Amino acid sequence: AVVSTQSGHYGxxxxxxxxxxxxxxxxxxxxxxxxxxxxxxxxxxERTCPVIAGDCVSPGSGTVxxxxxxxxxxxxxxxxxxxxxxxxxxxxxxxxxxxxxxxxHMLVEFVTAPGGQVLDNFIVPSWEENLAHRDxxxxx
Numbered sequence: 001a002v003v004s005t006q007s008g009h010y011g012x013x014x015x016x017x018x019x020x021x022x023x024x025x026x027x028x029x030x031x032x033x034x035x036x037x038x039x040x041x042x043x044x045x046e047r048t049c050p051v052i053a054g055d056c057v058s059p060g061s062g063t064v065x066x067x068x069x070x071x072x073x074x075x076x077x078x079x080x081x082x083x084x085x086x087x088x089x090x091x092x093x094x095x096x097x098x099x100x101x102x103x104x105h106m107l108v109e110f111v112t113a114p115g116g117q118v119l120d121n122f123i124v125p126s127w128e129e130n131l132a133h134r135d136x137x138x139x140x
Contacts, residue, residue: 001035002034002036002099003034005038008065030063034063035125036063037065040068040069045068045089045119046067046086047120048064048066048086049062049087051065060127066097070093070110094114095110105124108123
């Protein structure tokens with residue numbers, strides 16, 4: 001499943017809003033097997049590993065969070081904070097997200113505009129079925 005919101009759960013920027021969103025929604029994302037979350041708000045691009053409660057987990061067992069606000073990249077000058085879950089950041093290029101999906105996975109690409117160069121790409125597999133009965137690990 002894919003979910004989109006205005007602000008992101010993870011990434012640079014408004015950490016208070018992100019924290020509240022994580023506390024309110026992350027367990028629901030786990031229960032309903034959301035494997036990709038797309039947000040804007042920040043004028044940059046950032047992608048996480050698959051995450052559960054702040055920890056990177058194996059693909060197909062958590063949600064990948066992507067901020068795709070790079071159409072307005074000149075509006076933000078804020079630098080990135082390094083977090084263990086942050087796997088790719090770009091605040092230098094205009095771009096968009098291209099998603100190709102089938103029944104087993106999604107190919108997600110960050111593409112520059114203009115130019116069409118793929119700067120980041122990753123595979124989001126279907127949610128692992130054996131996770132359906134695991135308990136959600138809450139934030140400490």
